Amino acid sequence: MATPNQKRLGVLTSGGDSPGMNAAVRAVVRTAVASGWDVIGIRRGYNGIFTHNFVKMNSRSVANIIDKGGTILGSSRSNRFMDSAGRADAVNILREAGIDGMIIIGGNGSLTGALELEKLGMPVVGLPASIDNDLVGTDMAIGVDTCLNTIMEALDKIRDTASSHHRAFIIEVMGRNCGYLALMASLNGGADVVITPDRTPTLEEVSQMLRQSRTFGRSHAIIVVAEGSSLKSDEIAHYLTKEIMDYYETRLTILGHVQRGGSPSAFDRIIATRLGARAVQTLLSGKSGVMCGLVQGRLCETPLSEVVGRVKEVDAEIYELIRIMSH
Ligand SMILES: Nc1ncnc2c1ncn2[C@@H]1O[C@H](COP(=O)(O)OP(=O)(O)OP(=O)(O)O)[C@@H](O)[C@H]1O
Ligand SMILES: O=P(O)(O)OC[C@H]1O[C@](O)(CO)[C@@H](O)[C@@H]1O
Numbered sequence: 296m297a298t299p300n301q302k303r304l305g306v307l308t309s310g311g312d313s314p315g316m317n318a319a320v321r322a323v324v325r326t327a328v329a330s331g332w333d334v335i336g337i338r339r340g341y342n343g344i345f346t347h348n349f350v351k352m353n354s355r356s357v358a359n360i361i362d363k364g365g366t367i368l369g370s371s372r373s374n375r376f377m378d379s380a381g382r383a384d385a386v387n388i389l390r391e392a393g394i395d396g397m398i399i400i401g402g403n404g405s406l407t408g409a410l411e412l413e414k415l416g417m418p419v420v421g422l423p424a425s426i427d428n429d430l431v432g433t434d435m436a437i438g439v440d441t442c443l444n445t446i447m448e449a450l451d452k453i454r455d456t457a458s459s460h461h462r463a464f465i466i467e468v469m470g471r472n473c474g475y476l477a478l479m480a481s482l483n484g485g486a487d488v489v490i491t492p493d494r495t496p497t498l499e500e501v502s503q504m505l506r507q508s509r510t511f512g513r514s515h516a517i518i519v520v521a522e523g524s525s526l527k528s529d530e531i532a533h534y535l536t537k538e539i540m541d542y543y544e545t546r547l548t549i550l551g552h553v554q555r556g557g558s559p560s561a562f563d564r565i566i567a568t569r570l571g572a573r574a575v576q577t578l579l580s581g582k583s584g585v586m587c588g589l590v591q592g593r594l595c596e597t598p599l600s601e602v603v604g605r606v607k608e609v610d611a612e613i614y615e616l617i618r619i620m621s622h
């Protein structure tokens with residue numbers, strides 16, 4: 296039990312899990328305990344509030360998790376929390392549980408929910424954790440680096456077989472409405488063509504780019520497609536199978552949820568630990584309604600109102616770099 300004057304912090308992970316969420320939970324719990332707070336973990340995201348799925352946490356509860364993918368608290372996408380009546384219930388439940396402040400670890404949707412909680416009077420600090428890297432207010436969200444390494448490993452392996460068989464591979468990566476993963480994976484994995492929601496060529500243009508890359512003497516082709524693009528990976532595969540069959544056979548690989556798992560990289564563990572500690576310090580300093588992020592190497596806070604409802608823009612110069620590197 297918390298002593299009468301002891302503050303009680305709630306922490307939850309929400310939305311798609313991302314590698315490093317556990318490292319963030321560990322940092323939040325240990326920083327809060329070191330600051331004299333009582334800590335309650337809420338299991339399975341916002342849904343766990345409605346089901347009173349609460350667990351008292353201490354430094355030992357987060358031992359040996361820094362290297363684990365996923366989230367020990369579990370996650371979910373909660374429809375009930377999307378509804379204003381549901382959120383009013385949630386705040387009442389949190390107050391009855393004696394919670395004085397919340398740290399919400401998740402993506403843009405989860406942090407939109409965090410802002411709504413704040414509007415209902417609950418002090419909240421958000422932490423960016425989503426493989427999509429679509430959040431404004433941080434250069435990198437927790438989990439993005441590990442995810443990019445996973446995609447890179449897959450692209451390296453696909454390139455081996457693609458060049459052996461003179462094939463064109465269409466590889467679909469995650470990222471919802473954001474092209475960041477596709478763009479950066481194309482840069483570090485050597486793609487000939489990248490297709491994102493921001494820049495979507497026609498099928499004829501894709502075929503033309505491949506014909507051109509063939510004139511550079513390339514033995515194979517790699518086309519990386521962001522899942523949120525209007526031109527879908529199966530359409531491309533279908534078209535290219537007929538269109539370029541004279542020089543490339545075509546294969547489609549959808550990387551899927553393998554991109555979300557795995558032990559977090561050193562970078563993700565470091566940012567998760569720094570941001571987790573910072574979130575607790577931010578709440579302790581009396582600030583609320585902000586997200587802690589890493590911008591140009593520095594930790595900083597951005598109001599949640601400036602974070603939500605926006606998609607981070609990707610650097611347009613990267614497209615040109617990919618084009619040059621594909622020669
Ligand atoms: N507009 C909103 N108002 C209140 N709560 C929201 C809102 N949008 C999302 N949420 C809550 O956050 C949860 C997670 O959101 P979402 O599914 O968009 O994932 P995310 O946090 O963006 O993570 P990721 O994109 O990495 O999967 C939702 O299921 C819902 O409970
Ligand atoms: O695991 P789910 O619910 O199918 O969600 C998949 C989505 O989650 C993410 O992996 C993370 O937001 C997206 O890239 C993808 O569109």
Ligand SMILES: [Mg+2]
Pocket residue numbers: 310402403404425427471
């Ligand atoms: Mg999201």
